[in-house]
Amino acid sequence: MTFLIRVALALLPLLLATGGTDAQSWPSKPIRFIVTQAAGGTPDIICRLLGDRLSRALGQQVVVENRPGAGNTIGMQMAARAASDGYTFVFATAAALVTNPYTFKSLPYDPVADFVPVAMVAKGPFIALAHPGVPVKTLGELFAYDKANPGKLAFATDGPRNFSGIVAAWLNKLGGVDILQVPYATMPQGVQDTLAGRLQLTILAVPSAAPHIASGALRPLAVTSLKRLSNYPDVPAIGETFAGVEVIGWFIIAAPAGTPAEIVARMNRELDQILKDPEIAGKLATVGFFTEGADTPEATRAFVKAQYDLWGKVARDIGLQPE
Numbered sequence: 116m117t118f119l120i121r122v123a124l125a126l127l128p129l130l131l132a133t134g135g136t137d138a139q140s141w142p143s144k145p146i147r148f149i150v151t152q153a154a155g156g157t158p159d160i161i162c163r164l165l166g167d168r169l170s171r172a173l174g175q176q177v178v179v180e181n182r183p184g185a186g187n188t189i190g191m192q193m194a195a196r197a198a199s200d201g202y203t204f205v206f207a208t209a210a211a212l213v214t215n216p217y218t219f220k221s222l223p224y225d226p227v228a229d230f231v232p233v234a235m236v237a238k239g240p241f242i243a244l245a246h247p248g249v250p251v252k253t254l255g256e257l258f259a260y261d262k263a264n265p266g267k268l269a270f271a272t273d274g275p276r277n278f279s280g281i282v283a284a285w286l287n288k289l290g291g292v293d294i295l296q297v298p299y300a301t302m303p304q305g306v307q308d309t310l311a312g313r314l315q316l317t318i319l320a321v322p323s324a325a326p327h328i329a330s331g332a333l334r335p336l337a338v339t340s341l342k343r344l345s346n347y348p349d350v351p352a353i354g355e356t357f358a359g360v361e362v363i364g365w366f367i368i369a370a371p372a373g374t375p376a377e378i379v380a381r382m383n384r385e386l387d388q389i390l391k392d393p394e395i396a397g398k399l400a401t402v403g404f405f406t407e408g409a410d411t412p413e414a415t416r417a418f419v420k421a422q423y424d425l426w427g428k429v430a431r432d433i434g435l436q437p438e
Contacts, residue, residue: 138201138375138377138378139377141201141375141377141378141381142173142174142175142201142202143175144175144202145175145176145177145178145202146169146173146175146176146177146178146201146202146203146204147177147178147180147197147202147203147204148162148166148177148178148179148180148204148205148206148368149180149182149190149193149194149197149203149204149205149206150162150179150180150181150182150183150190150205150206151182151183151187151188151189151190151191151205151206151207151208151211152181152183152187152190152208153181153183154181157320157402157403157404158206158208158366159179159181160402161206161236161237161366161399161402161404162179162206163179164395164398164399165177165236165386165389165390165395166178166179168389168392168395169385169386169389172385172388172389173385186210186215186218186219187208187210187211187215188211188215188219188222188223188224190205190211191205191207191211191222191223191224191226191229192223192224194224194229194230194369194371195223195224195225195229195230195371195372196371197371198371199370199371199372199373199374199375200374201370201374201375201378201382203370203371204233204368204369204370204382205230205368205369205370206236206366206368207230207366207367207368207369208364208365208366209363209364209365209366209422210278211226212226212230212367212369212419212422212423213226213419213422213423213425213426214278214281214426216423216437217426217427217429217430217435217437218276218430218435218437218438219437219438220437220438226423227423228372229371229372230369230370230371230372231369231370231371231372231373231374231379231412231416232367232368232369232412232415232416232419233367233368233369233370233379233382233383233386233412233415234367234368234382234383234386234387234390234409234410234412234415235365235367235406235408235409235410235414235415235418236365236366236367236368236386236390236404236406236409237365237366237390237399237404237405237406238340238363238364238365238404238405238406239320239321239363239364239365239403239404239405240321240338240339240340240344240361240363240364241278241279241282241318241319241320241321241324241338241339241362241363241364242318242319242320242321242324242328242335242336242337242338242339242347242350243257243282243286243316243317243318243335243336243337243338243339243353244309244316244317244318244319244324244327244328244333244334244335244336245257245315245316245333245334245336246309246310246312246314246315246316246333246334247331247332247333247334248312248315249268249315249316249334251336252334252336253336253337253351253356254286254290254336254337254351254353254356255356257290257316257336258290258291258292261290261292261293261294262291262292265293266295267315268294268295268315268316269294269295269296269297269314269315269316270283270294270295270296270297270314270316270317270318271297271299271302271305271306271308271309271314271316271317272296272297272298272299272305272317272318273298273299273302273305274298274299275296275298275435276435276438278318278364279302279317279318279319280296280298281429281430281433281435282318282339282362283296283316283318284296284433284435285362285429285432285433287433288432288433289357289360294316297314302317302319302323305317306319306323306327309333310327310332310333317333318339320364320403321338321344321403322401322402322403323403328347335347335350336350336351337350337351337352337353337355337356338350338351338352338353339353339361339362339363340352340353340354340361340363341353341354341359341360341361342354343355344405346400361425362425362429364404365422366404367415367418367419368382368386368409370382379412380412383409383411383412384409386409387408387409387410390406390407390408390409391406391408
């Protein structure tokens, strides 16, 4: 036993030095980015855009691996179980980290304990829209109209447990109204029914809403953010009607818990430079997401915690039960 202790003590400096060298020499092989949604979607497009720039900045290839399915849980579980050696990261959505805990009874990963936030990527507000046949221009007018004309309005949504459905339910709660929600398996059909006037309201991401706003086929009532968007300065923010309210989509980069702090810091710095490049910011804006840089890992963690608490309040307010 004494001999084993002496051997262990003799090897300890070497082991510590090796660990430090690994972090200092990182990366020495390709890096994997797991995307929890299918190829061709917005998360995939953005991750590949960043991955290309990171490959050049780090001198190692960034490989994007799509693991879609089961409401982001397949990809998140894979990332949670990956080695925390700085060679696996996950392109995490708001749904994966802060809404799934309130819509699933159990998850195969822990959104808090299994991951360390690395960097904020971008935020994407949504727009509440009305058919022009509805005589309203703001949320306040919408709520007043519904109270005066109960049963005449309906939202086209992607289902009561998905983003537009949850937002529609919360708007009902905030406005003290009970506007019907009609769920669609595919939102394009819901949009078509709204355009045709069969339904009166819907909630869409900015890129999906843009052509219908430009043509006048749908009227924007509010963006679901604290502040107005620069490209829609005349559309009120929901935060103007309900102080402090912001319900948005977002993406962050996260790593398996235990990933060395030096690697997290390096990845954060590289992403910050990339995201602050006007070319990259412009490309993100074309798909409806807006960035101010990567922020710090600590600030990103605080943001995710605040969003987790917000969605908990939303779930309680609308009576959403996990399934």
